[in-house]
Structure formats: structure tokens, C-alpha cells
Amino acid sequence: MFNLTKAFLKEVPTNAEVTDFHEVHGGDINKAYSLTDAQGGRYFLKVQPNSVLAFFQHEADGLKLLGQAARVPKVIALGHVGQDQWLLLEYLNATNYGNQYSLGQDLAKIHSITSPNGQFGFDKDFKAGKTSKINTWQSSWYEFFVKQRLNVLRELLINEGKWNDDQNYKKAIEIFQSLMEKHDSRPSLLHGDFWSGNFMFDADSGQPIFIDPDVYYGDPEFDIGITTVFGGFNQDFYVGYQSTKPFQSGAERRLMFYQLYYLMVHAHLFAGSYIQAYRGKLAQIIQQ
Structure with a gap:
């Protein structure tokens, strides 16, 4: 059980001594806190107890990349106290409600940033989370997504006794391969975990704010597929996105595979x- 202490906070580089702090609820992985210092400065602190340096470095790197095209929290610093990792961010006066049309436009702008080498993947794996992400560069989105996302989850579910679906899975992968042969897939910067809990809006301007990324370069439809699993995105979001980046023909069927991925992730995490x-x-995929 982790408890934030004054001694811990002395290791965090705020402008003045922290005089008030309280826990903020909402995530299922990290501890999160609102801090106020003696000069009235406010901060947002995330703590991952008993973790590794790579955990928040991946998030900080992702925020920097997304910040090229959209608003994100400013990273102030990151570090550790013993084995407990921390990430200090600017405090944002945010709300859950705002301009979803602009949210869609901003996601399309993020997707306009393409891979530096023209391939799918990222320059490092991310193995510090609850589900390891193997990001080895691939020239084919089909190869990357099947081998380094779906197959990895399949192995996890087998090991956890949650899998008896090989026949349907084999058919689904054959369908995905066929669909990808007809699809113009380009390696674009992805948020990587774009569900409704990973965006906010500035309470004053309504401007979208992107948080908690798990970035890599992949097919833009991946992020869109994730938005359709649990809701939280209204029609304005999809209209805004397509005002900048129209969906390609046949997208609805391809999105089903990214819905499958996200449901497999949740089966692994929560059963x-x-x-x-x-x-x-x-x-559903094989019956289409």
C-alpha cells in the first residue's frame, strides 16, 4: 500500500514546498495527486509504486510526440523515490465536456504525423505496463498488428485459461489479411489507448487535451476502432475527424479487429x- 508523504514530496521539484496535497481518483494503474505549493502553484503528480524507470518515460515521450499536433499536459519532471516512480505534470483546470468536433480534428492532426522510417512500430518496446507492447519495426501493418498485438494477447489468454477460440481466430486472421491487401495503410502516430478516459477539455476554452498515451506508429484506424468500444465519443467527434482525414472505404469492417484487440486486452486484465x-x-467478424 502506497501513501504519499512529505518526505517523498521533498524529492519532487516543485517551485516551493508543497503545503497541500490530496489523492485524485480515476485511474486503475497509478496513484494520482493534486499538489499545491507555498507560492500557490498547482501540479498533478502520478506515482507508480514498485515500478521501473521506463514506465513514466514512455508516457513522457508520448506526450512530447502528441504535443506536436495537439494540447497535452506539460511534463515538468519525472524520477523515482526508491522503487516508486513519479511523473510531475502541469495542473490543468479541466472538465469532461467540451468541443468534440475539435477533438476529432486534433486526433486527425496527430495521425498526420508519420513514422520517421516509413515503418510500423516504435523505437523501443514498452514492457512496464500490465500488457507488454512489442514495437519491433515492421514494413507491414498486417504483420505488426497480428504478430505483435493480437498473437501476444492470444498467448496471454491461453496461459490464463481464457482461450478456446483457435478455429474462429484463424478464420478472423485470414479475413484481416484479405482486408489489408486492399487497404492503404500508412504508419501514423497513434495515441495507442484512445478511450474516453484519456481525453479532457480545458474548462475555460473547451479545447481538447490528450492524456495517458501509449504511442507507436500504426494504422490510424486503430485509434478510431478503440473509440467505438466503450462510447464517450459523439457524432461531432467523427465528423470533426473526417473533416481533416476522411475514412477510407470499408473502414467499418476493419474497425472490428481493433475492437477485438481492445476486448482481448480487457479479458486479460479483468476477465x-x-x-x-x-x-x-x-x-461477429467471421459471420460478416
């Missing part, structure tokens, strides 16, 4: 009804 949900999605 329960998500096991039946990913199996239902597999069945």
Missing part, C-alpha cells in the same frame, strides 16, 4: 464478461 465479449466479436 469476467470481457471473455464472452471478445468471443462474441470473433464470431
Whole structure:
């Protein structure tokens, strides 16, 4: 059990001594806190107890990349106290409601940033999270997504006793390969975990703010597919996105594979009804 202390906070480079702090709830992985210092400065502190340096470095790198095209929290510093990692961000006066049309436009702007080498992947793997991400560069999106995302999750679910779906899975992968042969897939910067909990809006301007990225370069439809799993995105979002980057023909069927991926992630992390949900999605894919 982690408890934030004054001694811990002395290691965090705020402009003055922290005089007030309280926990902020909402995430399931990190501890999060609102800090106020003696000069009235405010900060947002994330702590990952008993972790490794790579954990928040990946997030900081992702925020820097996304910040080329959209608003993100400013990274002030990151470090560790013993084995407990921390990330200090600017405090944002944010709300859950704002301009979703602009949110869609900003995501399209992020997707306009392409891979520096023309391939799919990233310059490092991310193995510090609850689900390891193997980001080895690939010239084919089909190869990257199947081998380094879906197959990795399949192995996890097998090891956890949550998998008996090889026949449907094999058929689904064959369908995906066929769809990718007809699809113009270009390696674009992805948020990587773009569900409704990973954006906010500036409470004053309504401007979108992107948070908690898990970046790599992949097919832009991946991020769009994730938005369709749990809701939280209204029609304005999709209209705004397509005002900058129209969907390619046949997108609806391809998005099903990214929905499958996200449901498999949740089956791995939380089990329960998500096991039946990913199996239902597999069945839906092969029945189309």
C-alpha cells in the first residue's frame, strides 16, 4: 500500500514546498495527486509504486510526440523515490465536456504525423505496463498488428485459461489479411489507448487535451476502432475527424479487429464478461 508523504514530496521539484496535497481518483494503474505549493502553484503528480524507470518515460515521450499536433499536459519532471516512480505534470483546470468536433480534428492532426522510417512500430518496446507492447519495426501493418498485438494477447489468454477460440481466430486472421491487401495503410502516430478516459477539455476554452498515451506508429484506424468500444465519443467527434482525414472505404469492417484487440486486452486484465465479449466479436467478424 502506497501513501504519499512529505518526505517523498521533498524529492519532487516543485517551485516551493508543497503545503497541500490530496489523492485524485480515476485511474486503475497509478496513484494520482493534486499538489499545491507555498507560492500557490498547482501540479498533478502520478506515482507508480514498485515500478521501473521506463514506465513514466514512455508516457513522457508520448506526450512530447502528441504535443506536436495537439494540447497535452506539460511534463515538468519525472524520477523515482526508491522503487516508486513519479511523473510531475502541469495542473490543468479541466472538465469532461467540451468541443468534440475539435477533438476529432486534433486526433486527425496527430495521425498526420508519420513514422520517421516509413515503418510500423516504435523505437523501443514498452514492457512496464500490465500488457507488454512489442514495437519491433515492421514494413507491414498486417504483420505488426497480428504478430505483435493480437498473437501476444492470444498467448496471454491461453496461459490464463481464457482461450478456446483457435478455429474462429484463424478464420478472423485470414479475413484481416484479405482486408489489408486492399487497404492503404500508412504508419501514423497513434495515441495507442484512445478511450474516453484519456481525453479532457480545458474548462475555460473547451479545447481538447490528450492524456495517458501509449504511442507507436500504426494504422490510424486503430485509434478510431478503440473509440467505438466503450462510447464517450459523439457524432461531432467523427465528423470533426473526417473533416481533416476522411475514412477510407470499408473502414467499418476493419474497425472490428481493433475492437477485438481492445476486448482481448480487457479479458486479460479483468476477465469476467470481457471473455464472452471478445468471443462474441470473433464470431461477429467471421459471420460478416
